[in-house]
Structure formats: structure tokens, C-alpha cells
Amino acid sequence: MTREARTVFLVVLTLLFYAFYYLFFYQTFIFPFPLNESIFFGVSLQFAVWNWKTNRLLVGSSVLFALLNVIATQFFWSFFLKDTSLLELIESNYLLGINLIAFLPLLSWIYCYCKEVSNSTKFFLSGIAAFGLFSAHLFNLPFLQILVFAGLFFLGVRSKGKGTNHYLWLLLAVLGTLKLITLLS
Numbered sequence: 001m002t003r004e005a006r007t008v009f010l011v012v013l014t015l016l017f018y019a020f021y022y023l024f025f026y027q028t029f030i031f032p033f034p035l036n037e038s039i040f041f042g043v044s045l046q047f048a049v050w051n052w053k054t055n056r057l058l059v060g061s062s063v064l065f066a067l068l069n070v071i072a073t074q075f076f077w078s079f080f081l082k083d084t085s086l087l088e089l090i091e092s093n094y095l096l097g098i099n100l101i102a103f104l105p106l107l108s109w110i111y112c113y114c115k116e117v118s119n120s121t122k123f124f125l126s127g128i129a130a131f132g133l134f135s136a137h138l139f140n141l142p143f144l145q146i147l148v149f150a151g152l153f154f155l156g157v158r159s160k161g162k163g164t165n166h167y168l169w170l171l172l173a174v175l176g177t178l179k180l181i182t183l184l185s
Helices: 003-026 033-051 056-071 083-091 094-117 122-138 142-158 166-184
Strands: none
Touching: 003 033, 003 166, 033 056, 033 166, 056 094, 083 094, 094 122, 094 142, 094 166, 122 142, 142 166
């Protein structure tokens, strides 16, 4: 098992222990999904440190996407703003604008990733993934987003020897699934 796989495994295991702790003591099944973006940012930073020399554009775009995702959350701004200012920020379109800006490094990351794992069909695969993620975000379909992330992970698993960045896609799929489970339960 590579260090990237161990990192993702330990993150998911920690989240599962957290959820089972709450299930055992409080009889409710809760994952700390407001921390998903922060968790992903920390893991992507660690991956960037490990893989900076292999593909800087791929690693840089994943870290920039993670950073913008953190900045676009209400949880992040709740540390810096008072309640009234936070409510004004939520009602404005600034967070939506940051999410749209975050879509640009995501597109770059998808393109670089598809180019790395499957050079012949890079435009087709990156186009399908980008359209799926944009549709999932536009129509609020988290299940479609999870499927796209899982599909990108399986694309990387299928093409062995092409790096370890596909574990970030797995982490995004797992975090999205855990958030969906918490919201549905």
C-alpha cells in the first residue's frame, strides 16, 4: 500500500470511528461533514508535498481547488465573521462566485488527470467529468457528483503506473458519500 493510499485509508477510518462513537454513545449516526473541505485541503497539501516533482500542474490545480473549496464554505467564514456579517455573506453571491472560480482549477485538474491516465481520450473523459460535476452542482445532485469522482478514481486504478493522484478522487467520493449518509439519516 502506497503512502497516499494509507493516508486516505486513515482519514476514512478516523471519520468512521467518529461516526461509530456518536452511534454508540448518542444513538445517532453523524459524520463531521462541515470539515470535509478542510480534510480534503489537508490531504491534498500532503499529496502536493509528496508529488510536487512529478506533475506540478496536476498537483497545483488540486491544491488550488481544495483551497477555494475551503474558502467557499460558511464553516470557514464563521471563524472570522460575526453572526450578522456571516448572514450577509451567505445571502450575497460571494460564496457562489468563489465556487464558480473553484470550478476552473477543478477543470484544469480533471484535464491534467485524464491526460495523465488516458492520453487518447483525454478530451472526451474530461468533458464528461466536467459536465457531470457542473450538472451535479447546478441541479444539487450529490449522487451524480459522487459517481463522477468514483469514476475518475476507477480510471486511475485501471491505468496502473500513472501516479497516485487518483486517491484524491477516492477521498472526494468517500467524503461526499459520508455527507450524503449523514444528511439522509
